Amino acid sequence: MTSLAERIEHASTRITKLVFPQDTNPIGTLYGGTALQWMDEVAFLTATRFARQQVVTVSMDRVDFKVPIPQGAIVELIGEVRRVGRTSMTIQVRILLEDAMVGTQELAIEGSLVMVAVGADMKPVPLSA
Numbered sequence: 007m008t009s010l011a012e013r014i015e016h017a018s019t020r021i022t023k024l025v026f027p028q029d030t031n032p033i034g035t036l037y038g039g040t041a042l043q044w045m046d047e048v049a050f051l052t053a054t055r056f057a058r059q060q061v062v063t064v065s066m067d068r069v070d071f072k073v074p075i076p077q078g079a080i081v082e083l084i085g086e087v088r089r090v091g092r093t094s095m096t097i098q099v100r101i102l103l104e105d106a107m108v109g110t111q112e113l114a115i116e117g118s119l120v121m122v123a124v125g126a127d128m129k130p131v132p133l134s135a
């Protein structure tokens with residue numbers, strides 16, 4: 007039997023991306039809307055891995071853009087389950103900016119999303135035990 011802590015750990019999701027020109031704004035840094043899309047994607051994957059049910063995004067909480075991310079940068083997105091409710095989960099998402107030559111990473115963007123498990127009728131359903 008898998009414990010809650012193990013399920014949370016196994017749900018953690020990392021996605022590495024390269025910032026292409028089409029991902030940037032007119033000043034050549036990662037466009038905020040693109041970052042939000044990537045954050046939603048990693049939150050969706052993390053929640054799905056935890057729940058093994060259909061999930062939808064119900065809320066995106068405060069997102070802090072701390073450091074500009076230049077075109078050509080390597081970024082790593084990390085999604086982690088931070089709260090498990092009855093039908094909902096809070097997923098913290100961080101985007102780390104990586105120095106490609108050195109390998110160091112710094113926190114560039116951070117936020118959290120609430121994802122809800124839903125049935126075929128799109129109504130919330132309890133998270134499976």
Ligand SMILES: CC(C)(COP(=O)(O)OP(=O)(O)OC[C@H]1O[C@@H](n2cnc3c(N)ncnc32)[C@H](O)[C@@H]1OP(=O)(O)O)[C@@H](O)C(=O)NCCC(=O)NCCS
Pocket residue numbers: 061062063064065090091092093094095120122124128129130
């Ligand atoms: C997600 C949805 C099914 C929830 O329906 P609802 O009637 O609000 O459901 P409930 O009030 O029973 O809330 C369900 C859970 O979501 C949580 N929740 C609802 N609205 C929330 C909000 N704005 N912020 C944070 N949590 C919220 C509730 O606290 C509850 O959590 P719990 O069961 O863990 O205690 C409905 O709002 C919906 O379909 N939204 C559109 C989803 C969507 O299209 N997303 C984009 C594409 S993925």
